Amino acid sequence: MTESSLTVDAVVSRLSVDRSSPVPLYFQVAQELQRLIDTEALPAGSRLTNEIEFADRLGVSRPTMRRAIQYLVDRGLLVRKRGVGTQVVRSQVNRSLELTSLYDDLEKAGRKPRTEVLSSGMVPAGEEEATALGLPPGSEVFELRRLRYADDEPIALMTNYLPPGVVDVEPEVFATTGLYELIRAAGYRIRVADQVIGATNAPSDIAALLHEKKGAALITMRRVAYDDEGAAVEYGTHVYRSSRYSFSLTLVER
Amino acid sequence: MTESSLTVDAVVSRLSVDRSSPVPLYFQVAQELQRLIDTEALPAGSRLTNEIEFADRLGVSRPTMRRAIQYLVDRGLLVRKRGVGTQVVRSQVNRSLELTSLYDDLEKAGRKPRTEVLSSGMVPAGEEEATALGLPPGSEVFELRRLRYADDEPIALMTNYLPPGVVDVEPEVFATTGLYELIRAAGYRIRVADQVIGATNAPSDIAALLHEKKGAALITMRRVAYDDEGAAVEYGTHVYRSSRYSFSLTLVER
């Protein structure tokens, strides 16, 4: 017990903050703490110094210290118990499902992503697309169909629908730039998205595109993304090869 | 503009807090605000009174008001922009993927859930189970196989592995009580879980159990749940009928 406390103390004493930095104090503290946890300098199960003393040592106020700790609690790295203390839950960092594009995900994972644009252009919205985007049925929407590769293996067939006027670029651009990046570049800020994940058997045409056999199990993902004003700016229905892709997420009790 | 402000003001003036309640102030405020959003008294797109005046009217401090607002921002109901203000993003409340059991989910949805225990007992851990639970390979673990029904239709086949000694009840109990409830009752507090969602084609034996055809696309979910100390307390591999179930989640930009 004493041994462990001393170790934690020693580790904590390595922390410091830079008050001249534009990075918020609470975030600096959170990042340094996370680094210690990731490197297992603070292994899973170890207890942190209580927040008041911790704040004192770092020279920050208690609310700021609490905010840093809460940030890591929300990410599932720390656990707090009233009357007891704060403990490290685990060291491995599993990124939870985030609001990023598949392209970014693959790139971060070091797999070389590539995109093939199958088609793009205005089409009359079906009932499903119109409902998702909150547009009158039959109105024109922009349809984009792309095939995503990683390391020259097809991974996903992505079909997206956008209200008219959201992105206005040459079709070739979609091969080199992520859709979300383009939407953001057009001045839309996506803050919230609803997703539904399911599964389906591959029909023969989709199977051929994805180098799978007809009937192969595919992961389906439907997503509606909303901008600042609460207006739907993108509706996508994607299918992924289950042999090559899966969704990972970390759940944290609130 | 003036019109809209007046309306919001009128709505906001309906709010109040109960200082004698044990419920935290920030939570009372958040709940009342959420109610106004859910009922569309504050429709999507409407702008909130600035937080300082809002706090004054409710008679709470600004940090408390901010905490209430942040709570709803984290849930994707509100959006804040510095220099601009706070707006309602949307009214529909889509519960995000939470740390609950399928049983609870179904029950809340008003479907009548039922559980059939296929088998339960100690088995030698395979490599997969041992790794997930952090136990030495070949050690004994508790295996539980259940079939979940909703409205007398099979929904999922659930296989769970627990370290020895976590739950010690008669097998019949599993038919009437959720696994997570039992784990909690045994004094474990589950705070974090990692999930991986994928898809697979049903082998004939599983297809038969789930009333599906062989080869039907099923959703797979693997989950490792961790307790306070960061120790794995449960490893589950579940398969769901994609025709009857899907995962819904809401993503919010951080």
Add this chain to the structure above:
DNA sequence: AAGTGGTCTAGACCACCGC
């Protein structure tokens, strides 16, 4: 009783946005 995290306050200063 001692120690921990949970809540709340009143005020300060800063950064960004739109006019």
Add this chain to the structure above:
DNA sequence: CGGTGGTCTAGACCACTTT
């Protein structure tokens, strides 16, 4: 420029857990 949210402080009191 005025208005907004973002950060930070120093301190108070409370609720829970352990000894």
